[in-house]
Amino acid sequence: MTAAEQSTTPPAVTNLRPRRVELGLVVMVSMVVVFAYGLASLGRNAELPADIRPFLVGTLGLFFFIHFAVRRLAFAADPVLVPTALLLNGIGYVMIARLGSDVDGGGDLAGLQSLWTGVGVMAFVITLVIVPKARALAGYRYLLGLAGIVLLALPLVPGIGVDIRGARIWVSIGPVNFQPGEFAKIALAIFFAGYLVESRDLIRNRIELRDLAPIGIAWVASVGIMVFERDLGSSLLFFALFVVLMWVATERSSFLALGLFLFGGGAIVAWRLFDHVQARIDGWLDPFADFSGDGYQIAQASFSLAEGGLTGTGLGRGDPDRVPIAESDFIFAAIGEEMGLAGSTAILMAFLLIVGSGLRIAIRATRPFEKLLTVGLTTLIGLQAFIIIGGVIRLVPLTGITLPFVSYGGSALVTNYIVLALLIRLSHEQRAAEPEVVQ
Amino acid sequence: MNRRIRQLGIGMLVLYVLLFGQLNRVQFVKAQELREDPLNVRPLLREFGRARGQILSADGVLLAHSVATTPDSDIDFVRQYPTAERFAHIVGFQSFNQGAFGLERSFNDELAGERFEQQFQSPADLFRDRDSTGTLVLTLRDDVQQAAAAALGTRRGSVVALKPSTGEIVAMWTYPSFDPNQLSGLNGTLVNDAYEALRNDPDEPLLAKSFREVFFPGSTFKLVTAAAGVQSGLVSPSTPVFTESEEYHPLPSGTPIKNFADSTCGGDLREVLRVSCNTAFAEMGAEWIGPEIMVTTAENFGFNDELPFDVPGAVPSRFPTDYGEFLADVQYYRVTAPARARGSTNDTSESDGGVAANLPTLPNGATPIHESSAILAQTAIGQNDVAATPLQMAMIAAAIDNEGVLMAPHVVAEIRAADGTAYSTVQPDVWRLATSPGVAEILREAMVNVATSGTARNMAVPGLVVGGKTGTAQLGTDPPNSHAWIVGFAGLPNNPPELAIAVIVEAQPGADEQTGGRVAAPIAKAVIEAAFRVESETQLE
Incomplete structure (x- = not known):
């Protein structure tokens, strides 16, 4: 209790500086989001949305609630993470509400998304409450690993698994539909971190055949997701997550090389064997060749982005619902169309901010489990955003996956808020442990 | 581990820089290309999201308008x-599935109100939402167009009528045509099927043959040869008098040129034009005028050049320009127009471009002729590789009727703003000088003679001064069939020129010189009557 002994400046006061920064950012973000919401409606039908006041109150309420929850539960945490995530979520909501207004009965999408945002924020707070020490999670690594595998395999169970748009990643139990794979991400990130901390010294010192088993299992699991659930994005994401963590944990670049080699081999075999993989590659190479078929969505996304140009058509003034599933996987195209290169670049910067903050927390963390877990969670968000944005703008083949915090979808949003809560918890622990850095 | 984490950070940064680079490519570098991609319907949706201006005929008939959908x-x-x-061939159509054609395409910006001067007529326009669309008023008259369509009936062919003094097109009709409503509808499948059917129709109903297809002009081209002769000074209404003959034997050799039905003809310019004498015009072109003056005159009338026309797609008419080298043999020397020009100025220097400097000029001024003189004999009577659009042939008559001045043809008279005021009026524009006024007057008088007592008699309208020239361009002999032509003009006596006209009826049975007069002249007459009916009524008011 050194802080109590240096009683001239109470540590609580000093340590609240990041929260004051965060409060300022949260206020700015809420203004941006409310203005964007009003503009989108003005752009469409030249009048302010009827619910602009409830929206203002709801946004401010939610934003301040999450801010004060952090102030109470993790006061020393990084001040940039929460506002950035709120900005992404807010812009995403504005676009979903704006897109929904063009689709028959689509007004529900915005309503549901606001509900999911509320649930996500609650999940954020609950996570902060029930995980007072990140270290404790390491104890549940095998349980969580098992849970992750079960969650991943759940859509394959006959009766509850559902095929949607060719991918079998949904589970439907009674009235509740969700994507268990989203929650599996967190469970597996914790499991990977815990497992690698335990075994990295073994693997680091001498490589035997059995040391390669884990990476082999991860690869098989990824291929399994790709083949049986036809979910290329998640398959790629899980495998990349594991390889990155293995590489960081063991500091052996040979694992990175091996990972790339296995990925390349798997990709080539998949391209040869599976029509749906081949269609994605063809759509990436030349979406205009099969314009009315496999290339349609990508081509429309390119047209949408081009329409936006540098400054965009203006919120509500574009035609982004030309792109199928614009509210989910392709929401980035809608943002690019209506807010232009300026807006789409801002989204890139927001994700870079999250990645940068996350990796900074990882570097400053003192214990390996926290380090690895932070790296894992940060990589999840950063890579997932890269995979889907790259797919939409035709940098890489399209693998359907949501844009974190932005896309429509309850499971994804709740998962992302839990990841955010864990990052906040990790950041708080690291900063609280080094008060001089905070000052 | 920190080293690896930093490397991971750099790796992530690289990935995002790649994203940023690709974003710049899509949203900036290639954005224009993508926006203009034919598969991109966004520009179209924008276009079809609002009404555009109407298109009206000169006599106020609605030709095109926007109608709200469900x-x-x-x-x-x-x-x-x-x-x-x-x-349809002039207005064109604007189709969601098949794009835009005709005036709907070339005047897209004006109809949609996208031109700067439409959008900002005063600084106040910055602060209000004003209908900026433009209404096109055409020079074509629906009553004359109806008369043309009725007179031509279901025979393949074209009618072009225009005002010689301004170049305003009064009627422009080609049969077969198409119904543009089939192509502008909402049902994409029906539109595409209709378009395919029209495209595969062997009669090419989509093609405006009046200005987008060339035909052998046959004897109507003799007007250009006559103009070349008179302009050169070697041919006048009285001299030379061409020998009565049945055949013309080209120099130095070649297929003899015969008159229609192996008849015999000859005489002065008026006479050979009146009876459309092939032998006389072949000789005139090959031995009196020579290629230089023939080519220059044809080009002064508009051949071998892009036509300045406000409906897109006009094709140039052709007159061959290559007649080979000079022949050294003195027996083929002739006093052609350029030779006489050189002789009169006593200028034998080599500065005179193409004339063979190493070949001597005879004391009487005669110079060598070209080796392909036989081809010139054919092109002088509108055969061989001469090909002209009906619009071009109407313009020849128009230039002769307008003191040799060829006006740029156009179909749009003015563009009106939404409040009915004209914001842009098309001014008549001289395209080129075809002949001198004196030459034009000689030809004009000769054409009136043709319509009074020659092959174009069927075109004459009582009370009007009418001039004409028929043509029968033979296509084949088994069975004999040919394009029936007539070109001419009509006007009130002692009044400025009113109307020039060209009519072609394609591939008619028969091949005698009477075909043009028999088949095409009555159509021209019907159109002239329709054009002057309303004009005389308005004069009575």
Whole structure:
């Protein structure tokens, strides 16, 4: 209790500086989001949305609630993470509400998304409450690993698994539909971190055949997701997550090389064997060749982005619902169309901010489990955003996956808020442990 | 581990820089290309999201307008064409599935109100939402167009009528035509099927043959040869008098040129034009005028050049320009127009371009002729590789009727703003000088003679001064068939020129010189009567 002994400046006061920064950012973000919401409606039908006041109150309420929850539960945490995530979520909501207004009965999408945002924020707070020490999670690594595998395999169970748009990643139990794979991400990130901390010294010192088993299992699991659930994005994401963590944990670049080699081999075999993989590659190479078929969505996304140009058509003034599933996987195209290169670049910067903050927390963390877990969670968000944005703008083949915090979808949003809560918890622990850095 | 984490950070940064680079490519570098991609319907949706201006005929008939669709439709407005096929080749159509053609394409910006001067007529326009669309008023008259369509009936062919003094097109009709309403509808499948059917129709109903297809002009081209002769000074109404003959034997050799039905003809310019004498015009072109003056005159009338026309797609008419080298043999020397020009100025220097400097000029001024003189004999009577659009042939008559001045043809008279005021009026524009006024007067008088007592008698309208020239361009002999032509003009006595006209009826049975006069002249007459009916009524008021 050194802080109590240096009683001239109470540590609580000093340590609240990041929260004051965060409060300022949260206020700015809420203004941006409310203005964007009003503009989108003005752009469409030249009048302010009827619910602009409830929206203002709801946004401010939610934003301040999450801010004060952090102030109470993790006061020393990084001040940039929460506002950035709120900005992404807010812009995403504005676009979903704006897109929904063009689709028959689509007004529900915005309503549901606001509900999911509320649930996500609650999940954020609950996570902060029930995980007072990140270290404790390491104890549940095998349980969580098992849970992750079960969650991943759940859509394959006959009766509850559902095929949607060719991918079998949904589970439907009674009235509740969700994507268990989203929650599996967190469970597996914790499991990977815990497992690698335990075994990295073994693997680091001498490589035997059995040391390669884990990476082999991860690869098989990824291929399994790709083949049986036809979910290329998640398959790629899980495998990349594991390889990155293995590489960081063991500091052996040979694992990175091996990972790339296995990925390349798997990709080539998949391209040869599976029509749906081949269609994605063809759509990436030349979406205009099969314009009315496999290339349609990508081509429309390119047209949408081009329409936006540098400054965009203006919120509500574009035609982004030309792109199928614009509210989910392709929401980035809608943002690019209506807010232009300026807006789409801002989204890139927001994700870079999250990645940068996350990796900074990882570097400053003192214990390996926290380090690895932070790296894992940060990589999840950063890579997932890269995979889907790259797919939409035709940098890489399209693998359907949501844009974190932005896309429509309850499971994804709740998962992302839990990841955010864990990052906040990790950041708080690291900063609280080094008060001089905070000052 | 920190080293690896930093490397991971760099790796992530690289990935995001790649994203940023690709974003710049899509949204900036290649954005224009993507926006203009034919598969991209966004520009179209924008276009079809609002009504555009109307298109009206000169006599106020609605030719094209935007009609609101049902609310649940993907597009808000479609174009409709009340006159159906009558103006399809000029007005064109605006189709969601097949793009835009005709005036709907070339005047897209004006109709949509996208030109700067439409949008900002005063600084106040910055602060209000004003209908900026433009209404096109055409020079074509629906009554004359109807007369042309009725007179031609279901024979393949074209009618072009224009005002010689301004170049305003009064009527421009080609049969077969098409119904543009079939192509501007909402049902994409029906539109595409209709378009395919039209495209595969062997009669090419989509093609405006009046200005987008060339035909052998046959004897109507003799007007150009006559103009070349008179302009050169070697041919006058009285001299030379061409020998009565049945055949013309080209120099130095070649297929003899015969008159129609192996008849015998000859005489002065008026006479050979009146009876359309092949032998006389072949000789005139090959031995009196020579290629230089023939080519220059044809080009002064508009051949071998892009036509300045406000409906897109006009094709140039052709007159061959290559007649080979000079022949050294003195027996083929002739006093052609350029030779006489050189002789009169006593200028034998080599500065005179193409003339063979190493070949001598005879004391009487005669110079060598070209080796392909036989081809010139054919092109002088509109055969061989001469090919002209009906519009071009109407313009020849127009230039002769307008003191040799060829006006740029156009179909748009003015563009009106939404409040009915004209914001842009098309001014008559001289395209080129075809002949001198004196030459034009000689030809004009000769053409009146043809319509009074020659092959174009069927064109004459009582009370009007009418001049004409028939043509029968033979296509084949088994069975004999040919294009029936007539070109001419009509006007009130002692009044400025009113109307020039060209009519072609394609591939008619028969091959005698009477075909043009028999088949095409009555059509021209009907159109002239229609054009002057209203004009005389307005004069009575």
